[in-house]
């Protein structure tokens with residue numbers, strides 16, 4: 256199958272490599288001429304995946320029209336902040352086509368201002384020029400390990416199950432196992448919101464808190480993700496799956512996680528305005544924290560970790576006050592569904 260990947264950062268490059276391993280004709284689009292030339296000629300992407308050798312069959316290009324006109328499936332893997340503009344950039348080429356492609360995305364975030372999920376942004380811009388409802392690929396998957404062909408499991412979500420199954424077939428192989436899911440909302444929210452908790456874990460570890468505190472943050476983090484997601488209409492069980500608990504574990508416990516790294520740097524006193532460029536790659540959790548705190552307020556859902564992190568990052572709340580905010584709140588019951596239906 257002809258598959259085009261739009262976004263040649265770490266995740267787009269690693270996914271292009273999986274698709275090439277599966278024998279697909281892969282075109283990888285990026286905006287940076289140097290990166291694209293390096294992928295095309297040396298089969299390497301040293302800025303984002305240093306040391307990795309990529310499949311030589313990947314065709315890397317900066318020509319967006321060529322990338323869009325040929326593909327039977329298009330995978331969008333740009334940062335959240337660039338998703339709407341990217342859809343607008345590819346739209347004219349999709350309009351020209353008689354046979355429309357399947358659109359998949361693997362981006363984890365919530366759009367600033369609108370609070371829309373990525374599938375909602377894509378469908379708002381492209382609904383009439385795609386072959387099927389948008390498909391989401393999400394789950395515990397650091398690009399560094401995927402490009403090294405280490406065992407990885409993910410979910411593909413689509414409200415049309417047969418399209419999800421087609422995309423499952425596209426990606427599945429001996430090191431990359433994919434499960435289908437029809438809960439697009441839950442899968443997208445799990446992937447986006449775990450970045451908030453990973454940032455908070457990085458801060459906690461950077462400040463020398465112990466393992467008990469990290470376990471508390473992950474568990475209560477999952478509780479508030481589930482509370483918001485259920486309020487929005489997701490299946491609560493989705494958050495115990497790969498794109499919920501699975502992704503929470505991998506980002507809160509791994510030094511590969513850019514969100515975790517950014518949190519660690521914030522704990523060392525790095526400025527929030529420079530922390531993303533210090534990490535050198537996109538840190539989605541910074542803006543998602545703001546968007547999720549606003550969303551929780553709008554929907555009247557309690558998200559104490561998210562709102563405390565928002566105040567820590569954006570309003571200079573001192574760390575001891577942040578910890579007191581969480582620890583000295585009125586006593587609560589742990590039961591999620593019985594006492595707090597959402």
Ligand SMILES: NC(=O)C1=CN([C@@H]2O[C@H](COP(=O)(O)OP(=O)(O)OC[C@H]3O[C@@H](n4cnc5c(N)ncnc54)[C@H](O)[C@@H]3O)[C@@H](O)[C@H]2O)C=CC1
Nearest residue numbers: 263264265266267332333334337362363396397398536537
């Ligand atoms: N790196 C990983 O292991 C994983 C990343 N993701 C998600 O994938 C998405 C992309 O992240 P990464 O590839 O890791 O980021 P990255 O920081 O490695 O690369 C970002 C890429 O986006 C490009 N880009 C930035 N602004 C752009 C714009 N306005 N238009 C077009 N391209 C633009 C950059 O040139 C670069 O190629 C994020 O939402 C991330 O959460 C999901 C799973 C795993």
Ligand SMILES: O=C(CO)COP(=O)(O)O
Nearest residue numbers: 394395396397512513514
């Ligand atoms: O989503 C990821 C792994 O599943 C990547 O997380 P980071 O963006 O924190 O590196």
